Amino acid sequence: MALDMDSGTVYLSIVVPAYNEEKRIENPLDRVVRYLRDHYDQWELIYSDDGSTDGTYEKLRKLQEVYPEIEVVRSAKNRGKGSAVRAGMLAASGNIILFSDADFSTPIEETKRLFAYLQNGYDIAIGSRGLSDSNVEVHQAWPREMMGKIFNTFLRSLLPLEFMDTQCGFKMFTRKAANVILPRMHLDGFAFDVEMLIIAQVNRLRIAEVPVVWRNVLESRVHPIRNSLEMLRDVLKVRYRLGMNLYS
Numbered sequence: 001m002a003l004d005m006d007s008g009t010v011y012l013s014i015v016v017p018a019y020n021e022e023k024r025i026e027n028p029l030d031r032v033v034r035y036l037r038d039h040y041d042q043w044e045l046i047y048s049d050d051g052s053t054d055g056t057y058e059k060l061r062k063l064q065e066v067y068p069e070i071e072v073v074r075s076a077k078n079r080g081k082g083s084a085v086r087a088g089m090l091a092a093s094g095n096i097i098l099f100s101d102a103d104f105s106t107p108i109e110e111t112k113r114l115f116a117y118l119q120n121g122y123d124i125a126i127g128s129r130g131l132s133d134s135n136v137e138v139h140q141a142w143p144r145e146m147m148g149k150i151f152n153t154f155l156r157s158l159l160p161l162e163f164m165d166t167q168c169g170f171k172m173f174t175r176k177a178a179n180v181i182l183p184r185m186h187l188d189g190f191a192f193d194v195e196m197l198i199i200a201q202v203n204r205l206r207i208a209e210v211p212v213v214w215r216n217v218l219e220s221r222v223h224p225i226r227n228s229l230e231m232l233r234d235v236l237k238v239r240y241r242l243g244m245n246l247y248s
Contacts, residue, residue: 011042012111013094017084018047018102022055026063028104028217033067035108046071047102048088051078082192086185089178097178101169103217110212114172123177123205126197130164133211151231158239159198163209166193170212177205184247190227191234198238202247 014036018025025047036043049057049072060072073091075083085099096118098111106127114125129136130152155161171193173181180203187195200207241247 009042010040010096010115011044011094012036012040013044013046013089013092013097014111015046015048015085015088015092015097015099016102017050017081017088017099018052018056018060019050019078019081019084020052020054020056021102022052022059025056025059025102028108029063029067032104032108033069036069039112042094043069044071044093045069046073046088046091048072048084048091049074050081050084051075053078080188080192081190082185082195083188085192086182089173089182092178095175096172097175098172099169105217106168106170106212106214110170111172113212114170114208114210117208117210118172118174121206122208123174124197124200124207125172125210126163126166126207127168127170127212127214128163128165128209129168129212129214131209131211134165135211135213137213137215151228154232155194155235158235159194159242160201161194161197163197163207165209166197168212168214171196180205186241187234187237189230189234191231191238194235195238198242199247202242 033045036045047060047070049060057072057074060070064070064072073087075087089097089099096115100106110127114127117125128134152166155166177200181196181199184199185192185195197207
């Protein structure tokens with residue numbers, strides 16, 4: 001694949017945050033690696049272990065023997081999904097960086113859909129389950145899905161974000177966009193996506209919301225009450241920082 005950027009070629013870095021995924025992390029891996037080997041000349045798959053307390057890190061080290069393209073970064077303690085994504089993106093070498101949830105609920109094949117928008121001049125392409133053309137083949141449990149819709153309504157009332165789905169774990173960035181966003185991030189928790197998008201908007205980066213296929217694969221680790229309150233708290237932090245012009 002070729003990209004009209006300074007380097008002229010695509011080097012794709014995929015960042016996967018992982019916390020206590022020992023029993024599940026291997027499931028999608030063969031399909032993911034096969035696709036990347038077939039479609040990209042240069043790529044890397046970075047697992048960012050967020051201080052797992054099970055055997056996730058040891059499992060990843062063993063998987064590196066089978067899949068040498070895998071790289072692993074590790075936090076000494078659990079800090080949150082946002083921290084893990086940020087650590088993985090900072091370790092990435094590619095000129096295109098995608099982060100994906102560990103279960104690849106958005107199939108790896110959807111990278112081509114997001115990548116097309118970057119080829120057309122966008123700085124960021126975010127996968128979305130909320131557009132009319134989105135294809136949610138397997139839904140989350142009803143309480144989890146409703147929690148997401150309520151959060152999005154609350155979010156749009158507090159922040160100048162018009163996206164239908166800010167929380168889909170499948171987002172692609174140019175190196176330029178990553179270099180603008182990462183140094184300005186503060187959040188470590190689940191609302192880090194919101195902060196990323198606000199930083200991008202403040203700094204006039206072009207964002208495309210892209211309909212994707214989505215299949216719920218794993219039970220969510222999000223606690224419906226505790227994590228919802230944490231996310232609302234973090235949205236208020238973003239609102240404060242935005243009002244203080246701390247993201248420019």
